[in-house]
Amino acid sequence: MDRWSQTEDGVRYVEHGPVTGGTYVLVHGLGGSLEQWSEIVRRLGHSARVLAIDVPGFGRSRTATGAFDVEAAAATIARFCAAKQVHDSVLVSHSVGCVMAARVAALAPERFRRLVFVSGALVRASELTQHPGRALREPLLGLTVATQFLAGLLPIPRQLLTAMARSALLRSALLRPFVADPRSLDATLLVETLTGTGSPAVLRILFTAKAIAYDTMLRSVQQPVDLITGDADRLIADEDRQLVRALVRVERDVVIDDCGHWPWLEQPAELADLLIASGSGADD
Template sequence: MFRSLVAIVVTLTIVLGAGWFAMRRADIPYDRLESLYAGSDSEFMPLGDDVRIHYRDVGPRDGKVLVLVHGFSASLHTWEPWIKHLARDYRVVALDLPGHGLSRCFADEPAGIGQFVDVIDRVTGQLGIEHFTLAGSSMGGHTAWNYALAHPEKLDGLVLVDASGWPSTEDEAKSSPIVFKLLANPVARNVMKDLDMSGLIRSGLEDSFSDTTRVTDAMVERYAALGRAPCHREAILGLMTRRGDRRDASDAVLAPITTPTLILQGAEDNLVPAAHGEKFHAAIAGSTFKLYANVGHLPQEEVPAESLADLRAFLSGTVYPAPAADLSAADAMAGN
C-alpha cells in the first residue's frame, strides 16, 4: 500500500513538473521586442546606468503639451487611437513606465507610484517641458493624480481615465476578475511568474472591454511578449504586493488638487467601478465627469472617437481656451 502511494506521488510530481516546464516561458531580449513593437518615432531616454525609458514625442514642437501614461501591465500602445489625432494640434509625449512596454526597470528599487511620478518628472524635464496636461489610464491615472499633488505648478490640466486609487469595498474585491484574484495570492504569483500567461492575459483583457471582440490575438500576443522582457514579470507582479509608496485616494488626500481636471469613466468597468470615477469627481473641486454607457476599462480604445471629442472639448474650452481676440476673429470668419 505504502509503495503504491509513493508511486502515485512520484508520478504526480513528474507529471506536474513536466507540465510546469512545458508551460515555462523564458525572457525575451529587449532588442527582439524592440524589433517587434518599437515604432518609427520611438525614442529611448537613459535615466542612470541601467534604465532606458521608451517614449514617443510627436506633434508640433511649439504646441501645447499632453503627456500620456498607461496602466498596469500595459504600454504606450494603449494610446494609439488618441495619439494619431491629437498629434495634429498638440505635442504628445507617451511613455512606457519602468518595467512595462519597452522600458527597463530600476535595479535598486521596486516599481511603484512614487517611482513613476519621479520618472514622469525626469522625462519631461529632460525634454525641456515646463508645463503640460497629464492624462493617465487606470494605474497611470493613479500616478497622474499623485503627480498633480507633488508638482501642481507644472500641470495645466489633469485627465483621469478609469483611474485607480480608491480602496475597494469587500463586495468590489469579491467581484474582481479572476486574473487579479490570482495575482493577489503570493503562492499563485510565484508559480505563475515563469509560466505562459497568454490565457490569463486574454481573460484579463476581455474583462477590460465591454465589447470583447476588441480583444485580438495580436493584442494578447503583445501584452504577453512585453511582459516577458527582462525584469518585467518581477516588476509587474511586485506591484500586486503593494510594494513601493502607494497611497489610497480619499477626499482629504485629493482636496489640494486645483488643476483643471477631466474624469473619463466606463460605466461597465470590471476593474475600476464607475462609482470610483464619481468619487474622484466629488473629491476634486470643479472637475468634469464623463460616463460612457456600455464601455469598459479602456475608453481610449473602446470608444476612441467619443472620448477624444470630450478630451478635445476639455483642452480647448477649459485648459487652453483661445484668447478673446482669436475668438472674435473666428466669429468674424464664421460670419463670412
C-alpha cells in the same frame, strides 16, 4: 506609431505632433506600455504635441526582478517633463496610472494645467487591494481586481495577440473582463496596443499596496481633473466617481457608451475627441 526614443536615464517615449498646438503627456495603466496609446497619439498629434511614455519598470524598461518604486518613478517622469520643456500641458493617465500622474503633478504642478483620469476612479478597488478581506463583501469586484493584476503581471506573447486578432471567439473568452464587446475590437489595433504589456512590477505594486496612499496622492492634485469612464467598466461604479469628486476638483465627468476599462482600444475616436475638449477647455 512613430519610432520611440529613450533618454539617458532610461525613459522610453514617443513624441508626435506640432509644438505649437498644446501638449499632452500620456501615462499608461497597470502592466501597460506606451503602445496602448498608439491610436490616441496619432489622433491628438494632428494638432498638438503628444508625449507617451513608459512608466519606469514597465514596457521595455521592465526588469526580471520587477523592481519598482512609485516615488522614484514619479521623480523620473517629472525630470523627463522638465527636460522636454513641458509647460501648461494636459496630463492624461489610465487606470492605476492615475496614482502615478497625481504624484507627478504634485512634484511639478507648474507643468500641468489639467489632469484627465481615464478609467481612473478606482476608489473601492484601491481600498480592496489595501484590505483584501473586503473581497468577501464584494466578491465580484474582488475577482475583477485580481484578474486585472494577473493580466498586468504576465506578458502577452505575440502569438496569442495574433490569435486573438484573428478569432472573435478567443477575444470574447479572454478579454471579457476588460472590455464591453470583445468581438467588436479592431484586430490590428488590438495587437498594436497590447504589445509590450505585462511586468513583474505589478506584483511589487500588489505587495506594497498598503504603502500607496491612493486618497492622499489624489488629494495632493491642485489642478482641475476630468474623469472619463466606460459605462460597462467592471471596476468603476457611480459610487467610485462620487468618491473621487470628494478627493479632487472634478470639472468634467464623462461616461462613454459601449465601453469597458480600455477606452483607448474600444472607443479611441471618442476618447481622443474628449481629450481634445479637455485640452481646449471647451464645455461638454
